[in-house]
Amino acid sequence: MNWETVIGLEVHVQLATKSKIFSGAPTAFGAEPNTQACAIDLGFPGVLPVLNREAVNMAIKLGLGIQASIEKKSVFARKNYFYPDLPKGYQITQHDLPIVKGGHLDILLEDNSIKRINITRAHLEEDAGKSLHDTFPGSSGIDLNRAGTPLLEIVSEPDMRSAKEAVSYLKALHSLVRFLEICDGNMQEGSFRCDANVSIKRPGDTKLGTRAELKNINSFRFVEHAINHEIQRQIDILESGGKISQETRLYDPDKDETRSMRSKEDANDYRYFPDPDLLPLTLTDKQIQEIKSTLPELPQEKHQRFLDQYHLSAYDATVLMSSRALADYFESVVAIVSNDHAKLASNWVAGELAAALNKDNIDITDSRISANTLGQLVLRIADNTLSSKTAKTLFEALWLDGGDVDQLIEAKGLKQVTDTKAIQALVQKIIDDNPAQVADYRSGKDKLFGFFVGQAMKESGGKLNPQQLNDVLLETLNQNR
Amino acid sequence: MWNKTVAELSRALQNKAISSVELTTLFLARIKQHDHKINSFITVTDELALNQALDADKKIATGQAHPLTGIPIAHKDIFCTKGVKTTCGSKMLDNFTSPYDATVVEHFKAAGMVMVGKTNMDEFAMGSSNENSFYGPVKNPWDLERVPGGSSGGSAAAVAASFAPASTGTDTGGSIRQPAALSGISGIKPTYGRVSRYGMIAFASSLDQGGLFAKTAEDLGLLLNVMAGHDARDSTSIDEPVPNYTATLNQPIKGLRIGLPKEFFNPNLDSKMAAVIETAVKEYEKQGATLHEISLPNSALAIPAYYVIAPAECSSNLARFDGVRFGHRCKDPVDLEDLYKRSRSEGFGKEVIRRIMIGTFALSSGYYNAHYLKAAQIRHLIRDDFHRAFNEVDVIMGPTTPGPAFKLGERTNDPISMYLSDIYTIAVNLAELPALSIPAGFIDNLPVGLQLIGNRFDEVRLLNMAHRYQQCTDWHLNIPGDF
Structure with a gap:
């Protein structure tokens, strides 16, 4: 049976600011656990967030880079859920009103044609810390160095039709954020992370199929593997009469499979509401224009x-x-x-x-x-x-x-020999040294021509001009054919 | 000396009539002697206070002193104080010592003021009687069977009992004005954004505002000169120049228009309270101000809107108290969920849990539009009401509370009647306006207050009007007999 794949990507780009999105703590990767987290990152009582304007400027750059609309007013909201590496019990993110709306990225397909992928939105948010489950037997450790690192989440429309297209899009976006110098692009360190929404439908169907969200696939190769694997899983289910359930799945690169993390029913009620600690972010045309003038x-x-x-x-x-x-x-x-x-x-x-x-x-x-x-x-x-x-x-x-x-x-005597007489002399030597091969060639074994080229190059240390050698060889060998 | 105002103490210190060490010793002794009766302090910082007093005396001696240098002050235990236990009235933070100072605390430190301690309060500032404290209720110095009001009950009672000439408080729905009124002292809640919230433990971020208690309006002005100002660490702090709040205290008020909202003076208003306010307002008329009936048509919606917005914000603000990084952690949690559930159930008191539950519900999917969004819309209507009113009048007046202090335990089992204690104060927070309460008389030997509500950033006028009133009345000079 024939199936059409529909893929949309959510990419988390870690912005290359020096300090965090709402505090002055540094963002450098790889420090000792909990040495780059200040009272604000730790969510101490009484602390307040202050927006890092550099993160805003970088979001504007991305918006300009994808020909999107930069919103004059955007709003930070709180996404409420409990997790040990989320210090405040909520993540500050943009929900209803993101800073970047619309836009597109053109990708190069394998047949060298260009396809336009539309982008829904891009919004600013803070990263969480990391839970370390293997360091302390019987308990988990928490490293809050990453907490509060600025992220730009870029959400595409479901415009991709194959894993290869998804990879092309991801590569184009990766290249763009590095061109704009808003992200170091280091996927191993998690600076550029991707979630994929994958569904399948019958060609021609206007209604999209039920999707699965694949989480945290952090290399171009894994993206392709994970999506292809997921497509096959969905085809197998539908073709054996089953139904796809909406869920979040995690890709395991070691086993090359995806497995269920949580179903829609288990999903948190995030109780979004505007963060009262931050005023709406307002931008003027002048500010946007100033950023535009700095774009490469x-x-x-x-x-x-x-x-x-x-x-x-x-x-x-x-x-x-x-x-x-x-x-x-x-x-x-x-x-x-x-x-x-x-x-x-x-x-x-x-x-x-x-x-x-x-x-x-x-x-x-x-x-x-x-x-x-x-x-x-x-x-x-x-x-x-x-x-x-x-x-x-x-x-x-x-x-x-x-x-x-x-x-x-x-x-090193690498100069190419272009003197015709010298080449002729060398060719003559090859012919004299290999009478049997010469006889075979002359009796019709054309393939042996390569043998003579090889011998001549070997003899000369690769220094003969290839075109001249060809000409001289042909002329000499064909003389008595 | 102990019953003097901040202004008087400032002169005494500058004239070397008394040293800061002497003054501080005096107040610390009063706390030691009398606070067991009213429980207004959670922590008394004797040693720190005497060290700060020594420094203050050195500054005064070398002529480097600020007018407030050497004067004792008590901070509500909601303000983070570096190296000093900061509990917010909760078991959750009984073991918490702040690693940093709140901006407000920094300001007073920089002016050379002496912190004598941290005052008792309703847990996380949720309450109107100071009965919701993990450290026990605070009692009203005027009648030990009655509440001092809340949530800044400890700060109000401490000033009423002359344990310090001034104290800080916070006001989310009336938590400075209501206890000021019930304790017979002056209290101001500035415009939202006038005073930094950095280091002030959040209850409802869009409503919380730091402010002050003192014996006179003049003292409030002296202290606000130091407390107010833009803070880059608080994004909601507003970058407006800080005027000199004491420069125009004596300015004549002739011709000023006073608005009396008809919704405040309805037949439900207690007749004794109505009489107190009428007398107070007449005093202003005598000085040449004019009286105008105005309408704040959406007043009745303030309490329901507030009890959606404030719990919604608190349900999120208090999520950080999870037993993971600081504060109370339950014994031997079996897993993560157990850690969360027990740490929070054990650490928070009943009223805090009630509000977290209400707020969580109000924000949940499917109810957000009907509750939170609707409340936010009502907030706009209330703001518009005030905006219209201030086109017609310069200041709005009315009672601070429906009546005088109620008895301990009287309303603890009836949250709605408790919430109604704040019926005249809550709308002001929703509209982000400045307001103050000053003593205006007694009902059955208990003090009650007159509330003055001003337009945005019009603290100067409020203080001017309050000061003029205190120049020709003596309600504010009364002191509870047992202290």
């Missing part, structure tokens, strides 16, 4: 510019867009090699460099090869001084020990 070029704008200006493929542009620093690095390389060689620069930045960074787990900002050096290297490929093989050798040397591109080419 947005990923979607930059993506389009990379297509237009450098004639990159949509895929290459997307890879370079994965962080603002990587895109900036690429543009620094292009500034050296000129737009004519942008594609070549893109191949090296998104290919060799990205792989090396990844392998050594280094951020682009700490790259062991500067954009300037990589630019020199690309220039030497472009002017035929280096073959792709010798360029890779040089790249490795630069990555390990650094140095000057031209000096290393000289010192």
